[in-house]
Amino acid sequence: MSETSAVPTASLRARAEIDLGALRANVRALRARAEGAGVMAVVKSDGYGHGAVPCARAALAAGAAWLGTATAEEALALRAAGLPGRILCWLWVPGGPWRQAIEADIDVSLSGTWALREVTAAAREAGRVARVQLKADTGLGRNGCQPGENWAALVTAALRAEAEGLVRVTGLWSHFACADEPGHPSVAAQLGRFREMVAYAEDQGVRPEVRHIANSPATLTLSDSHFDLVRTGIALYGISPSPELGTPADLGLRPVMTLSASLALVKHVPGGHGVSYGHHYVTPGPTTLGLVPVGYADGIPRHASGTGPVLVDGKWRTVAGRVAMDQFVVDLGGDEPPAGAQAVLFGPGDRGEPTAEDWAKASGTIAYEIVTRIGTRVPRVYVNGQEPG
Structure with missing residues (x-):
């Protein structure tokens, strides 16, 4: 047993017990559901409140292939703690710590050409190739590049930067809006749009290591969305993404x-x-x-x-x-x-x-x-x- 508090008596008032054995079992269950796709363990927001570093270590020990965070600071903290392997972070603003992420061998997500300009400048400064993933907005309406001319421009610019030896396009990805609502029409629409946007990028010459769109609910219910990698967040911690999908026990998960x-x-x-x-x-x-x-x-x-x-x-x-x-x-x-x-x-x-x-x-x-x-x-x-x- 280990404790995060510096005050020995703090757990007498309250405690959040984190069962890392349950987390490892959840990773194994999710790997089985992924049917050959790799599993990304999403540990953003301090591992959904469970503790990012201990949970990341447990997830990797159970066979997770990637770690995922929202912010660069979260990803850099994992590296500082000695976490190995592939890490993707996806929520960037202008002036973010691009160079530090490149030097820490972190994959960074790009949703627009402004981000590509910043990451290529940082790659030049660092003298290293940046690992980048292009995010497509297939219908969620948050982060991600719009289809059509915007996507074409981002793909073209990324390939140009790749030819110059500044970036390596390692992934193409997107995120569902309503995968936790079985049968919602947006799910099929987004999946179709993702296939189209991936096909366009690959026709232009992008050769990604991974293509991914499945979040926890899609991992559990939509095998057609698994591609090369699934991103499991809440399910990793043994919580059902939605009561409509079933209880944790129904899904083979245990709350952590x-x-x-x-x-x-x-x-x-x-x-x-x-x-x-x-x-x-x-x-x-x-x-x-x-x-x-x-x-x-x-x-x-x-x-x-x-x-x-x-x-x-x-x-x-x-x-x-x-x-x-x-x-x-x-x-x-x-x-x-x-x-x-x-x-x-x-x-x-x-x-x-x-x-x-x-x-x-x-x-x-x-x-x-x-x-x-x-x-x-x-x-x-x-x-x-x-x-x-």
């Missing part, structure tokens, strides 16, 4: 994070007692209240006030009143667990505890946000770091 806290106080109160700011909850009769010492500063959604589920003393409880910055209250209904008893906010669910999806429903959001928002005040405690045997 278990979030718990120690009760800071248990006390008796009379009926009619207001609880937390605004008195949005008033006890219906004499009862016991338990104080859970985590709040929205730790990433607990304030929108889950009055609805968030917690397992305490073997029973599901509900947040009573508002979630405050550092704490919230549950009505224990007369039960008297001792101070220090464990309150499990979410986990895999197989011990009766709520899941991240339960918190997402309670908060009107998605499970991605629930795990990603858990803050740095909550130490990550890593278990099953080594393969058994």
Whole structure:
């Protein structure tokens, strides 16, 4: 077991236990789903809140072929930690650390000719060939190059830079908008447009190492989208991309994070007692209240006030009143667990505890946000770091 906190007692208040054995098993399950395509383990946003470096190491040990990040800073941090192999980062702004990324042998994504100009200038300065991937906007409408004249111009300019020895075009890729909605017409439309844009680039002379469009939901449900590589983000951490696709267990995945806290106080109160700011909850009769010492500063959604589920003393409880910055209250209904008893906010669910999806429903959001928002005040405690045997 290892812990990220520098304060030895921090885990007594709260902890996010990260099961690296579950993560490795998820990678193996996703590799089987990928049917021969490589698996990119996406570890952006500090590994979706799980810890980028430990999760990246575990993913590579389980056979992930690539690592993926949003920002260059995230990718450079992986290299600084000694992570080997291929890393792609895709969210760039003008003036970004192109040279550092080139010198760290990181693949950089380009969505327009302005980015190509900056990366070629950095390649000249570094005296090294930049590894670049061209991103196509096939219909998501975020990052990526538009089809038609814009794509043609980017492909032409990239091939010219490649001929000059400044870049190597290593990939062609895109991203789905609605792959988590089975049968949505945009999925087939985007896949068709991606094939067309890849075919154009290859007809012009691009010879990519990898072509990729599949995110987690497409990896799990759309084999036609796998190409050479699939990019698995939320599924890597054992969370279903969408309830419509099934539970984690349905998909052969296991949630990696278990979030718990120690009760800071248990006390008796009379009926009619207001609880937390605004008195949005008033006890219906004499009862016991338990104080859970985590709040929205730790990433607990304030929108889950009055609805968030917690397992305490073997029973599901509900947040009573508002979630405050550092704490919230549950009505224990007369039960008297001792101070220090464990309150499990979410986990895999197989011990009766709520899941991240339960918190997402309670908060009107998605499970991605629930795990990603858990803050740095909550130490990550890593278990099953080594393969058994």
